[in-house]
Amino acid sequence: MRQNPSFAMTDPAELRRVIAASPWAMIVSDADEGLVASHYVVLLDDDADDLTVVGHVGRPDDLIHGLGERELLIVFQGPHGYVSPGWYGDVAAVPTWNYVAVHLSGVPEILSDDENLRVLERMVDVFESGMAHPRGMWELPNDDAFVRRLAAGTVGFRLRPTKVVAKRKLSQNKPDDAVQTVIAELTAAGNNALAEEMRRARDARRSASA
Template sequence: MYIPEIYLNENQAEIEQFIHENGFGILINQTKGKLWATHIPLLLENKNDKQILVGHISKLNPQADSFKTNDDVLAIFSGAHSYISSSWYDHENVPTWNYLAVHVYGKVKLHSYEQSVEALKSLVDNYELKSKNPVKVENLSEKTMREAHGIVSFEIEITRIESVKKLSQNRDNKNYKNIISELEKTNENQSIEVSKAMKKNRP
């Protein structure tokens, strides 16, 4: 993606944390000669000292069949975003949009059924952490687990990661602080999250 140098984020720890916190991504590839996108949760894991993304889609999804002949994929993870009014500056300028996003490029490798079950265990365990009565895949009935035969599970061998953190870095401290203040006044969740990110980026 196009990222002006001032907005480029190369902090690996930040990028990993961002993916963990915004794991519901968009998986894109070429399917039957057209761009195809599926919205799915993806887990960032380590395997053989390399990072991979793990996920699954329905066997009925045409994208699943396309993995056999076209393994190049792009996973997009989006974070907080908000409109920035130019009325918040002490000078005339154009309005803009602040946002955080990560693009992960890689190659799909399909799982066996046994690997699919293990991947499901990891996914469910991850998202059940905050549950009062967490569900465990290994405790599900044989009848329920038949559903696992209806998915295509995979891992993505990561070849490139691009991360953008557009947080008004081109503004001086006075305008930067005023943008944060105005974002907080909106009482909108996305805007407040952007203000928090701005505070963290320039304490």
């Protein structure tokens, strides 16, 4: 991802927020047969306070990616959406796409079977917490043998990134009144998540210049 200093995200707390809110990630590696991409849930490691993440892939994706042997790129895509040039008023403008993205790169370590089980259990708990009647991984009718058999079909990993590139392209190069108009238009269109990201970026810019 080409970086632009005006759009760079560098605050670790903000990066963690985006990763936590966008766990459906794309995992990319340069495999023997060429570039390969897979899509999996990836979470922040709850035993770390940095950008370390944990996840899993299903077999044989571990072999395809050379998991633990090759560098991986993990892409977290935050809120995004189309911005019409008409929203900037009667000025020369072109269409664009506003977005937030975080890229983490590095060679992951393979988790032990017990660590992988803990990560899988946490993933289930994270997403079941929003259900009306949460059902944990170990709850009946699942039994120990069933859970462990399914877990054996996955390979867990932990990635401590050696390279981080994060970007929020949110009309920061436009005057405040134009930014406010875009926020209003996105809100009216129902893209509240992107509108909120633009508010955060606007407020951060104001604080930095104060």
